[in-house]
Amino acid sequence: MKNNTVITDNTDRTTAEYLRSIDTEGALIVTDANVERLCLPRIACLRDIPRVTITPGEEHKTLASAEQIWEALERVQARRNSLLINVGGGLITDLGGFAASCYKRGIRFLNISTTLLADVDASSGGKTGVNFGGLKNQIGVFSWPEATIIGTDMLDTLPQAEVLSGYGEMLKTGYIADASLVESLEAVAVAGVTVERLRSLIGRCTEIKRSVVEADPKESGLRKILNFGHTAGHAFESLLIKRGTPLPHGICVAYGMMTALILSHIRLGLPSEILSRHARLLRATMPAIAFTCDDYPALLGFMHSDKKNDDTSVRFTLLRNIADPVTAQSIDDEEIRTSLDITRDYLGI
Ligand SMILES: NC(=O)c1ccc[n+]([C@@H]2O[C@H](COP(=O)([O-])OP(=O)(O)OC[C@H]3O[C@@H](n4cnc5c(N)ncnc54)[C@H](O)[C@@H]3O)[C@@H](O)[C@H]2O)c1
Known part of the structure; x- marks a missing residue:
C-alpha cells in the first residue's frame, strides 16, 4: 500500500513537479466534462497529455465507461509501465483507479482530486470500482494510486x-x-x-x-x-x-x-x-x-x-x-x- 498524498493550493505546480520525477510516456488523463471545462485549463502541465472524458454523473460509473478508458489506453499504446492520471471527484478516482488496476493486469495511476469529498475521502484509501446491477461499487478492487494530489485551489468552482x-x-x-x-x-x-x-x-x-x-x-x-x-x-x-x-x-x-x-x-x-x-x-x-x-x-x-x-x-x-x-x-x-x-x-x- 502506497501512501503518498500531497495537499496543495497550487495543483499545477505540484503536478508538474511530480510528473518531472517520473516517466510519462504513454500517459493518459481520465476526467469528466465539468472538470475538463473548469479545472483542466488551470493545470497547464497536463495540456499536452491525451485525455478521455467521461460524462459526469453517478449513472456513468459503469463498466462501459471503464471500457472507454481501456479503448483510449489502446489508442495511446499504453504499456505496462504507463501512467493513468485521474483528474476529478470520487467518480473519476474510483472509475479511473479501477480501469488502471485491470488494464494489462494493472498499470500505475495518479489521483488529482478536485472535489471536497474526494479530498477527504474518495481519492485515497485504495477502494476503486464501478456500479453494477443497480448496486453501488459492486465490481471493484483494492488498489492504491502512486500518489494523490489534493488540489484545494480546484475547489473554487465547486457547486x-x-x-x-x-x-x-x-x-x-x-x-x-x-x-x-x-x-x-x-x-x-x-x-x-x-x-x-x-x-x-x-x-x-x-x-x-x-x-x-x-x-x-x-x-x-x-x-x-x-x-x-x-x-x-x-x-x-x-x-x-x-x-x-x-x-x-x-x-x-x-x-x-x-x-x-x-x-x-x-x-x-x-x-x-x-x-x-x-x-x-x-x-x-x-x-x-x-x-x-x-x-x-x-x-x-x-x-x-x-x-x-x-x-x-x-x-x-x-x-x-x-x-x-x-x-x-x-x-x-x-x-x-x-x-x-x-x-x-x-x-x-
Ligand atoms: N473510494 C472511496 O473510498 C470512496 C469514498 C467515498 C465516495 N466514493 C465515491 O465517490 C463518488 C462521489 O464523489 P464526488 O462527490 O467527488 O462526486 P463526483 O466525482 O461525481 O463529482 C461531483 C460533481 O462535481 C463536479 N466537479 C468535480 N470537480 C469539480 C470542480 N472542481 N468544480 C466544479 N465541479 C466539479 C463533477 O463533474 C460532478 O458533477 C461516488 O461514486 C462514491 O461512490 C468513493
Missing part, C-alpha cells in the same frame, strides 16, 4: 451542494475520531459552510483516514468505522434516486448519521446532547429531505440489500461517544423503524 457533500464526510471523520474536529465543523456551520472555512480542516481529515486505512487496508475490521452514517445514508440516497430527486452522497450521509446517532444513544448510551447538536447542524446547513413511515419498507429494503447485511438484521457502525466508534452492531427492523421515527422528530419532518 455548493458538492461542498456540503464533502462537509458531511468531514463531519463523519470527526465523529469517529476527533471531538475537536467536530467542534471546528460546528463552528463552520454557524458561520456558513464555505470552502474557505473548510480548507484548513482538510489535512486533519486526510490524516485520520490514512491512519484508519493503514491499520486495516482491506476493511476486515477497524476500517468499518469509516462507514459511520452510511447504512441509513445509502438508504436515503437510494430513496431519493428512486424518487428522481437525488442529493449528493455526503448530504445523505449527514442525514444517515442522525439515525446512527439515535441508535447509538439507544444501544450504547451516547449522550443525547450530541443528537440535538447534530439535528441543529443539519437544519442550519443541509437541504431538507422528507420521508414518512410509508417509506420505511423501501428504506429497510435498501439497508438489507447492502453488501454488508443479510435478511435478518442490518449492521451499523455506532458511537459510544465522539471518537469512540463500535462496528458491526446488528440492529433489527423494529429498532430501525423506531430510530427513523425519532430521526423525523428531531428534524421536524
Whole structure:
C-alpha cells in the first residue's frame, strides 16, 4: 500500500513537479466534462497529455465507461509501465483507479482530486470500482494510486451542494475520531459552510483516514468505522434516486448519521446532547429531505440489500461517544423503524 498524498493550493505546480520525477510516456488523463471545462485549463502541465472524458454523473460509473478508458489506453499504446492520471471527484478516482488496476493486469495511476469529498475521502484509501446491477461499487478492487494530489485551489468552482457533500464526510471523520474536529465543523456551520472555512480542516481529515486505512487496508475490521452514517445514508440516497430527486452522497450521509446517532444513544448510551447538536447542524446547513413511515419498507429494503447485511438484521457502525466508534452492531427492523421515527422528530419532518 502506497501512501503518498500531497495537499496543495497550487495543483499545477505540484503536478508538474511530480510528473518531472517520473516517466510519462504513454500517459493518459481520465476526467469528466465539468472538470475538463473548469479545472483542466488551470493545470497547464497536463495540456499536452491525451485525455478521455467521461460524462459526469453517478449513472456513468459503469463498466462501459471503464471500457472507454481501456479503448483510449489502446489508442495511446499504453504499456505496462504507463501512467493513468485521474483528474476529478470520487467518480473519476474510483472509475479511473479501477480501469488502471485491470488494464494489462494493472498499470500505475495518479489521483488529482478536485472535489471536497474526494479530498477527504474518495481519492485515497485504495477502494476503486464501478456500479453494477443497480448496486453501488459492486465490481471493484483494492488498489492504491502512486500518489494523490489534493488540489484545494480546484475547489473554487465547486457547486455548493458538492461542498456540503464533502462537509458531511468531514463531519463523519470527526465523529469517529476527533471531538475537536467536530467542534471546528460546528463552528463552520454557524458561520456558513464555505470552502474557505473548510480548507484548513482538510489535512486533519486526510490524516485520520490514512491512519484508519493503514491499520486495516482491506476493511476486515477497524476500517468499518469509516462507514459511520452510511447504512441509513445509502438508504436515503437510494430513496431519493428512486424518487428522481437525488442529493449528493455526503448530504445523505449527514442525514444517515442522525439515525446512527439515535441508535447509538439507544444501544450504547451516547449522550443525547450530541443528537440535538447534530439535528441543529443539519437544519442550519443541509437541504431538507422528507420521508414518512410509508417509506420505511423501501428504506429497510435498501439497508438489507447492502453488501454488508443479510435478511435478518442490518449492521451499523455506532458511537459510544465522539471518537469512540463500535462496528458491526446488528440492529433489527423494529429498532430501525423506531430510530427513523425519532430521526423525523428531531428534524421536524
Ligand atoms: N473510494 C472511496 O473510498 C470512496 C469514498 C467515498 C465516495 N466514493 C465515491 O465517490 C463518488 C462521489 O464523489 P464526488 O462527490 O467527488 O462526486 P463526483 O466525482 O461525481 O463529482 C461531483 C460533481 O462535481 C463536479 N466537479 C468535480 N470537480 C469539480 C470542480 N472542481 N468544480 C466544479 N465541479 C466539479 C463533477 O463533474 C460532478 O458533477 C461516488 O461514486 C462514491 O461512490 C468513493
